Amino acid sequence: MTRSPTRSGARPGRNRGEWRPAADLPVARVAVDVPLAHLDRPFDYRVPEHLDAQAVAGVRLRVRFAGRLVDGFLLERVAESAHPGKLAWVEKVVSPEPVLTAEVAALCRAVADRYAGVMADVLRLAVPPRHAKAEAEAPATRTAHPAERTTTDEPAARDAWRRYPRGAAYLDALTGGKAAHAVWQALPGEQWPQRLAEAAAATVAAGRGALLVAPDQRDVDALHAACAARLGADAVVALTAELGPAERYRRWLAVRRGHVRVVVGTRSAAFARGDRLGLLAVWDDGDDLHAEPRAPYPHVRDVLVLRAHAAGAALLVAGFARTAEAHLLVSSGWASEVVADRATVRSAMPRVAALGESDAQLARDPDSRAARIPHVAFEAARAALGAGRPVLVQVPRAGYLPWLACGSCRETARCRHCAGPLGLPPHRTGGDRTGGDGAGGLPQCRWCGRTDSAFRCPACGSRRLRAGVVGAGRTAEELGRAFSGVTVRSSGGGSPVLAEVRHRPELVVATPGAEPRAVEGYGAALLLDGWALLSRPDLRVAEETLRRWLAAAALVVPHGDGGRVVVVADSGLPVVQALVRWDPGGHAAAEYAARAEVGFPPAVRMAAVEGGPAAVAEVLAEIPDAEVLGPVEIDPPGGAPGAPAELRERALLRVPRAEGKGLAAALHAAQAARSARKAPDPVRVRLDPPEIG
Template identity: 65%
Template structure:
């Protein structure tokens, strides 16, 4: 046995104690991260500094989602940039990098900041609109190959418009070109917009095309795919579902596709180096987001063009006062066909009471809901083997009823809401607010139990037409069931505005019913919106030379009706804009709506630093406990107004005012 040290037999190796807990080591290079925290308070709408731990150095890239400790809680945040030093002493460390994927591109971050400032909102609210929620499994998928650059498409379709080819040439050469395009009636507008997008893609740049709804997305996406191929185009809309939408969005962010077609959130699509930004039918209210800060797609695209040098195309069959202002100011010259070409493409439009001969044949035409002129047009179309489009402003069966004897609107006894017939004539009226049946209705004014229809919906209209045209199929489109297309065969298609399906070869006739319901709304944009809805439907009808007829049931002396008869939306938009300038309403001025409790509204107004030339309209009650004021300033003072509103809202947030207050800049529904 070898000699050994006896003490060695009892030696135990004790591990070294762990180092004392302390602050982690910051990254060696650019250790400070500037982030926007996901806290929706106005006074926290700023960048905050956090240190980047060395272990997150490679993952904490600008645009990544991170998690930080803020006011004692872990909150999500977007990392905007990394810098060498902080202006604050002892900033905290990032708690976690949720994903190293740089989902927020620098140019999109700049756009979101500009939109938030434009609408007196918070940056984090705009970021929620711009960046879709994360889907980890999709994010882990490998990126695909970039789509090849497509060939430049032919521009024959744009030859109908004197400035059309020049606009495409500017897009192809990389110059910034803005325009307001007035599409011809019956124009294949998806094909024309696809040619614009593919022209930009053929020059190595991107294109963003925003349309009102998913049906328009499908049509425009198909047109772009036909020219550029499946891999070059991405469709973004809410109906895709979270995983598919995030996959498509990531493909764009990673540079896989240069053309994006979608609804309003697509305005923020992270397309690299966009050459053209397009909005179709900018008067559609679906282009205005209903979430704070309530931005409109048209203004988002204009801000994006200002920051990135892309061209903007505002397109549609009708024209808004805002688009007319862009054209008149010279910022976006108009692309419009000559009058001879417009007349050749437009259907023949007739208004009830347009000629004395109509009233001589049908004395009740002024008051009839469907006059004989409309029935004659429908019969001629059906006889020619073509479908007939019937546009009805209201959905349902009979949305509103009144007393048969004294015409007092029928109200619910429980909540005073309006009564209507939902299921049909054999069912009792139901409250449209609380859904309570009113089988024992009695008029509060005269005691009568009899009801009459005040407004007739699409379902009742289809029932009436089905009796008048017993041998013709009647189809409805609206609400939960919206048709995309109908065949070129005799049929009556009853649709609500915005749900009109496309007919193969075009409709033979269109009946635009209940014009009073559109024109009599207490809304600043009532006439403009009525003309837009009418022209959208009438554009689906064959040209007048091919037998296409449109009958509008409205007073022929009204400017909106005359604009439809002459197919001259530019003239009507000029009238609208002139009226807005005279009365001092947007877009001639900048205006903000402030709505809340009387105390909250009064407090904000007291703290508002009113710009020069500004004035307050109101307050007016909008509900039992809420009121609204309008703040109006000259257009040149718009930025000062939004800054003043932001400052006042920060003051409320710092005082922790709990009363809700809604601030909207240039809202669509001013009245």
Template identity: 60%
Template sequence: MTKDGGGTDLIPGLDELPRTSPEKADKPDKPGKARKKGVRRPAEELPVARIAVDMSLPHLDRPFDYLVPAELDAKTVPGCRVRVRFAGQLVDGFVLERVAESDHEGKLLFVERVTSPEPVLTPEVAALIREVADRYAGTFADVLRLAVPPRHARVEAEPVAASGDAGGEPSEDACTDGSGAWRDYPAGESFLSALADGRAPRAVWTALPGPGWTAAIAQAVAVTLRGGRGALVVVADGRDVARVDTALQAELGEGVHVALTAELGPAERYRRWLAVLRGTARAVVGTRAAMFAPVADLGLVVLWDDGDDVHAEPHAPYPHARDVLALRAHRAKAGALIGGFTRTTDATQLVESGWAHTLTSDRGRVRTAMPRVRYVGEDAQLARDAAARSARLPNVAFEAARQALEEGPVLVQVPRRGYVPAIACGRCRTPAQCVACQGPLSLPSSHAAPYCRWCGRIAGDWRCPECGFVHLRAVVVGAKRTAEELGRAFPGVPVRTSGRDSILERHGPERALVVSTPGAEPPAEGGYSAALLLDGWVLLGRPDLRAGEETLRRWMNAASLVRPQGPVVVAAEGSLPAVQALVRWDPVTYAERELAERKEVGFPPAARMASLTSTPAAIRELLDGARLPDGAEVLGPVPVPSTPVPGADAQEKERALVRVPRAAGHALARALKEAQGVRSARKATETVRVQIDPLELI
């Protein structure tokens, strides 16, 4: 399909728009005759601008050519924002390049105006956007919205020095030799040496438990910057950004790096992003959106805790930070460091493919740094245990907590937030559901009536539809109820909670019980003296392909906050592979075993899969029109359970999975994108949500 700026039969009415041809515009005015008012002339040099128009329609996913008027010649630079007329409307766009002539045989429209002459879209990021869009069967415009933040005119007008701390060079006084935190890893110093020499080492890093991972990342960044290249660090949340930011300041000094988080606000975030674009900051640490930060001369990309689901973008085309950074490292010939306390099967796939190497400590050092993990059974054992009946803690966990409280704080991890998120009939154990929408009922507190988690309806007069019983029992106990029970079991001990509604940043060395949901555990000064990991069956029993892998990740992240050789008690069946991996502190073997099992059954990451979600008719139409690669297997479609929205019409939706061998992943994405383009050109009313390699398959 040719590149054009105003001549396509796919846009109704586009041919009727006023245009100015280059031939007509180049004719000189007749002597003695004034030029007509409003007649625009194209620029003398490189008069054609190739523009990425902000249109997400798949069949229009290509650049369009426009004429650059002479009066905008100096401002229309590659990477700047412009406004152009498209299908009779003014839309935003970005200039990709300027060329001498267009391939389009018809007339071209002029660029209406330059929104900002700031070249915010660099060639390196533009090429990355195109590659990410093709990999995930998306459009350039969708990825562009993720990569370039909205413009803030006042910030752009500020002097360059105010857009970031001047300097951009690591302080010689602040920088260490760059190997302190890496001496515990046999291949650590060679990894840093490769970065210092300007090479591109790629490693999957299994970090030792404890807080030393931030210093290790900071030292790797410092070595890269001293070698004359930039660095990009992506972490899961703002709290991790703050920790790495502190470590970078200690290692690099002031004015060398910036931190990018959503909490900054649009103005400050854009100011720091411009500092990276303009070269006044050479290193970046941020959350998922920072994976597209325009770091110049990129020499290192770092991704911490790649198993966290927040690294998967929730907006189309749903790219994952691990894949984006891997693509970016490959394009820029930069080093890559994918680290965490545990190991994902996706990272293990990178190691087995030869793309990256393993970076771990030796077993002797691991044993001295790891906590002492014990497991306790549940069900029958808890029913016979007096301590478990009073505080849901088996006697082993109760005694471990009592002794550890004499030395410092104790961390208690509870999988569910709230008070009692799931309840059932007290006699027949039938799950309690709302009579209006059949949603699950829960209890917000000990004195409140049950309510529906879907529609919010109060169910104070609930009666079991099976046996008529009116009393309820807890099926799953949340963090608030656990804190209440622990307060009674340990009188006089402060109990603090950390969860989605209120996350603790840090905890001091004083003794206390800190009850937290997974991911919200606050680090304690000097480390926790013990940790209790409760209700393991809730995490392991989820109907998810990654349930065991995700459970081990959450357990190890919490246990890594405990002092070396401190007790950790996990309430789960000891024969399970995830529990055994935690006891031995061996996530690598667990991940390798998981990957081998998935290869046998053809599940990701051993295979590539696409999820198609829409109405049954739309899915059938897309699959019928898609030229799927050889070996493609269609699974389903099956109904998708949805959460009812009050006042909205319920619409039946289904999900189909398309599985192909790993080598056919690009062909699958291309086929689905082409099929989406055909449906878009036909103006299909039902959209199909296409996700390549989704985290959830069930």
């Protein structure tokens, strides 16, 4: 096999002893793919003469590290190395395609530093695995540049954004290429994909690129369709994990090579290379899908904030709801809020009713506080169905009867073998064991799957069972009996997630996040089991509950067209009142003030440290300047039900926001010290964890 000639025309030697360094910039700074904290820095290698032409910044390399070949990225070429010893050679250039730009490499470093992580882990999130066949394909030709096919002043787009006092001014800022930062609170029923597409078009008209991130595939599809309709199908590309490795890499390469200027996608798209980025936008930043489940656990909103700082780009944090983190951007003055006035909000929103809203309601229906579906909810559903519109029913839990309780003492029914919770799966036949609830079948453990045909409560000895919580499957069955002759459709919770429903009288039972869009809007929405959403022991429970309610209520037609929303929760709760008034901004301000008073994020920077007791104590000893909460014992992750598990603890570290960078650096140093001495017990460190409870 012959070797390819070098740039100088010579052939490389058969062994490394015959290799010669490149004449210009012979030292390569390489980010090696070794996720160890004490090795989280670039390493210098010699570039051989025969790889001189291929070894450009951003390419994938193979280098020898600690006696084995590892992957890496070439960050830059320099003339000399500060390393006093002899440098190893770059063994191979995997591909001449420069996949890592300097801007994305700097972003990955900033994200790793913010979250006390390792750059190698962030690079895995930012650069997809290589697909050689897709890389070798010739790029598709484009008919016209998107900037040539959009106008800078479209009356329809301006009119839609003028419903927000600062909306048109924000479009003007994008058209002028300004780095405008905003938090947009979308009106009920707003066609948000069209609004974001209009913002992207204004950015493209200024000769810059746009990057739009949505939480899931359905939202990405809607956003991609809106952008393609405005800019042309060849002007926008969608990046999601569902594409498959070849197509995803093909589209990612089109973005990296600058063939498209508008990118839409899920959380990994936040790292996509942009062509002179002018706009970074995230829709529904409170959705937990925006939080990366892999180390170092970055959040899309924070990644885009860092990127907007570095690139001088505009930022748009958008949604029907508002998080406390988004409110911090506004209250600090870093971002402006784009909201409609109260009169516009009232005209666009449906009529919202809650339990106990008035004495007259309680007089007509005294049992409404105890009923799962009160009379006012049935009235709203019947009125909407009578008008020929669909009705949305949001149920927090999936399944049929996912949780059973003792029919006498109400204690949770548990399996005799593994102590897991008992539930009742759907589509079972047999004797009634739910105390008259009407569901048959035998209870089944949700952990080990065993059927319990002879349940006896260990607390009171009763054999009766009742529903502890009702799932989407059982709800659909109950509504089918209550509304005879009306079609009942399910979305999510074990059923396929529907993208859209037609304009006809039917009931749509959906779990949160799986609500399909109605072609002409829902006539009513029933938000059931509010207690199930609000009873979770989590810091963000009220914020998350309001976000889910607003997302469902926003699909309902305005009250002027008969739209109604019934939330089955106590009307005296602040989160319920925020829904009734449609005031997510006010709720976010109150939520932030409450967290600041007790010292919780985002008013402070917080880190969660999890691991064995000795390992956690070892890390805490290295962070002397932080306030420590705990440690407390936690459940082991991923263990088999009933199996003995090693004791694990969790401690929370809290510092003022101004000291957050120092906390991240100290935690990284503590992890580096442990990995350097090969400590056997791993410790998980997570900055700004989304769940505190």
